[in-house]
Amino acid sequence: MCPSTRSTAARRSAVLILALLTLAARAAAAEPCKLGRFAQLPVIMEDMRPLVHAAINGQDAVFIADSGAFFSSLTPAAAKQFNLILEPVWGMTAEGVGGSAQLWSTTVKTFRIFDMDLPRVPFYVVGSNDVGSGAVGLLGQNVFRVGDVDYDLANGVINILRTKGDCKKASLAYWANARNLPYSELEIDFASVEKPHTMGVAYLNGSKIRVMFDTGAAGSFLSLAAAKRAGITPQSPGVTPGGTSYGLGRHPVRTWVAPFASFKIGDEEIRNTHLNIGEEEMNDTDMLIGADFFLSHHVLVATSQRKLYFTYNGGPVFNLSTVQAAATAPPATGSAPGSAEAGGAAAAAESLDAAGYARRGSASASRRDYEHALADLTRAIEIDPGKADYFYARGSAYAADEHEDKALGDFNQAIKLKPDDVPALMARAEIRADRDDPAEAVSPDLDAVDRAAAKQAEVRLALGHLYQRVGDYPAAIAQYTLWIDSHGRDAIDMPHAREARCWARTLTGQALDQALDDCNFAVRQRPGTAGFLESRGFVYLRQGRYDKAIQDYDAALALDAKLAWAFYGRGLAKQHQGQGAAAQADIAAATALAPKIAEEAASHGIVP
Numbered sequence: 001m002c003p004s005t006r007s008t009a010a011r012r013s014a015v016l017i018l019a020l021l022t023l024a025a026r027a028a029a030a031e032p033c034k035l036g037r038f039a040q041l042p043v044i045m046e047d048m049r050p051l052v053h054a055a056i057n058g059q060d061a062v063f064i065a066d067s068g069a070f071f072s073s074l075t076p077a078a079a080k081q082f083n084l085i086l087e088p089v090w091g092m093t094a095e096g097v098g099g100s101a102q103l104w105s106t107t108v109k110t111f112r113i114f115d116m117d118l119p120r121v122p123f124y125v126v127g128s129n130d131v132g133s134g135a136v137g138l139l140g141q142n143v144f145r146v147g148d149v150d151y152d153l154a155n156g157v158i159n160i161l162r163t164k165g166d167c168k169k170a171s172l173a174y175w176a177n178a179r180n181l182p183y184s185e186l187e188i189d190f191a192s193v194e195k196p197h198t199m200g201v202a203y204l205n206g207s208k209i210r211v212m213f214d215t216g217a218a219g220s221f222l223s224l225a226a227a228k229r230a231g232i233t234p235q236s237p238g239v240t241p242g243g244t245s246y247g248l249g250r251h252p253v254r255t256w257v258a259p260f261a262s263f264k265i266g267d268e269e270i271r272n273t274h275l276n277i278g279e280e281e282m283n284d285t286d287m288l289i290g291a292d293f294f295l296s297h298h299v300l301v302a303t304s305q306r307k308l309y310f311t312y313n314g315g316p317v318f319n320l321s322t323v324q325a326a327a328t329a330p331p332a333t334g335s336a337p338g339s340a341e342a343g344g345a346a347a348a349a350e351s352l353d354a355a356g357y358a359r360r361g362s363a364s365a366s367r368r369d370y371e372h373a374l375a376d377l378t379r380a381i382e383i384d385p386g387k388a389d390y391f392y393a394r395g396s397a398y399a400a401d402e403h404e405d406k407a408l409g410d411f412n413q414a415i416k417l418k419p420d421d422v423p424a425l426m427a428r429a430e431i432r433a434d435r436d437d438p439a440e441a442v443s444p445d446l447d448a449v450d451r452a453a454a455k456q457a458e459v460r461l462a463l464g465h466l467y468q469r470v471g472d473y474p475a476a477i478a479q480y481t482l483w484i485d486s487h488g489r490d491a492i493d494m495p496h497a498r499e500a501r502c503w504a505r506t507l508t509g510q511a512l513d514q515a516l517d518d519c520n521f522a523v524r525q526r527p528g529t530a531g532f533l534e535s536r537g538f539v540y541l542r543q544g545r546y547d548k549a550i551q552d553y554d555a556a557l558a559l560d561a562k563l564a565w566a567f568y569g570r571g572l573a574k575q576h577q578g579q580g581a582a583a584q585a586d587i588a589a590a591t592a593l594a595p596k597i598a599e600e601a602a603s604h605g606i607v608p
Helices: 007-021 076-081 174-179 224-229 291-296 354-366 370-383 388-400 404-417 422-434 439-452 459-469 473-485 494-508 512-525 530-543 546-559 564-576 580-593 597-603
Strands: 034-042 044-046 049-056 059-065 094-096 099-101 103-113 116-126 137-139 148-152 157-164 184-187 199-204 207-213 221-223 240-245 253-265 268-278 287-289 297-302 307-312
Touching: 034 049, 044 354, 049 291, 076 103, 076 116, 174 297, 174 307, 184 199, 199 224, 199 287, 207 224, 221 224, 224 268, 240 268, 291 297, 291 354, 354 370, 354 388, 370 388, 388 404, 388 422, 404 422, 422 439, 422 459, 439 459, 439 473, 459 473, 459 494, 473 494, 494 512, 494 530, 512 530, 530 546, 530 564, 546 564, 564 580, 564 597, 580 597
Parallel strands: 059 137, 207 287, 221 268
Antiparallel strands: 034 157, 044 049, 049 059, 049 103, 094 099, 103 116, 148 157, 148 297, 184 307, 199 207, 199 253, 221 287, 240 253, 253 268, 297 307
């Protein structure tokens, strides 16, 4: 998140930083350099997102640790959930992937972070989008810049470090110094309250690029302009579509996966790698160095020295689904006489407790290293078998590794220990729905989530989809409505939510005017989306408006010729218009794509 005007943010940032810095010891310049840990944030990696727990006015809140965010923020839905008062921020917008977004401010009476209760902490409230992974917002640079920041995501921690003594020329790569490991150094831009981002220079196919280190980006991301300077465009050999991405803006961003011969940063070079490239302008930044890089490296952002230190952990660096060559590392430097003494910062040397094994296991699972993930998560459970979160994490790793029976066993145990565990309930329901278990086996979990989750929770949208999959359309409509009512019309998922509610209403054959309103909204927002046109055609079919139904079905099939419901619906519409042969051809095409479509349609009262 990059607000275009930052004076207000700077003042608010100073308030929080002052509250934290008053607790830190002051350094005496004449002393030898020592490095100590001021605070620590435990991190759970989920879907390549670093999640941390905090508390808003005494209520647990999950945030994404986002070094790319200028200031900490909440989603509008979360602000409603916590009953926070919003104030407009005049003359400012937030810029990010997908465009700009509306900005408000709010103040949290008591915010708990770093095991400290901080009074009257300011947050921005940004845009309309959820941030994903069940998080209520982003922890930004106004939190992290209270010291040097040590990102050890592979071990599930972010340390805030403070130096004492004369550290201008000392090596702060304490973990590398202690074990005589090679490490890289990189000069970074001067960071201030006004410009807090961690910025540096890298080289792509020999071309110089500006990079931002952004833990909030699940995967590293390169602009099309920078890719072009490096000799790569979406039309280049070996480039494949990467789907769409989105951030705080309302517009999805097209992406591609492109091969690059060389990516060099500091003393490390990665050859024959792949990067996500996309049609997104990022002001003075060419590339976001995302959580994939942070997981494959131990990174210390030494703002006090304007340096970044990092070591390579092993495994792929970018695009974790692809096999890549190991990065070349600089010669071993050892622990030079000028190195800082690590003191309390040496987390790597500390023995792990159950929580430490669980965090490290979740980080390994994010990297698709399921062997080590399962070993660490199993060890966490052995140490503390009463923790539901550990069973959920291991169950998720089993599910990702396609061991559904073992995953179900762990989800069962997590729910036994914590009956209102929303993630475990949803995960168990998804597996059962994927297996086509009867609704009687799935719905109790969905009902439990409905009772446990906040009305404004992100999970409401996924809950609606699951209710719809098991055929409980009134419950699905209710969940979609809760999500729609707590999100702005510009939310990136709003067209999909409105279309999903349109489809559910049309299947019931009731409230068809409201269904049409939903589908019209979706089509206006995403006019070239085949599924949206197919759904609106279905509404017109049930309303008996056969010309309009055929028109939408024609448009949908021109975009995607494998839409069984579009063929079937168009066949029924043509049959009503007396086009017998054409109708039968469409119904036959639908049946070839979905052999049971006539049976499914009849269950909803839709018959030839």
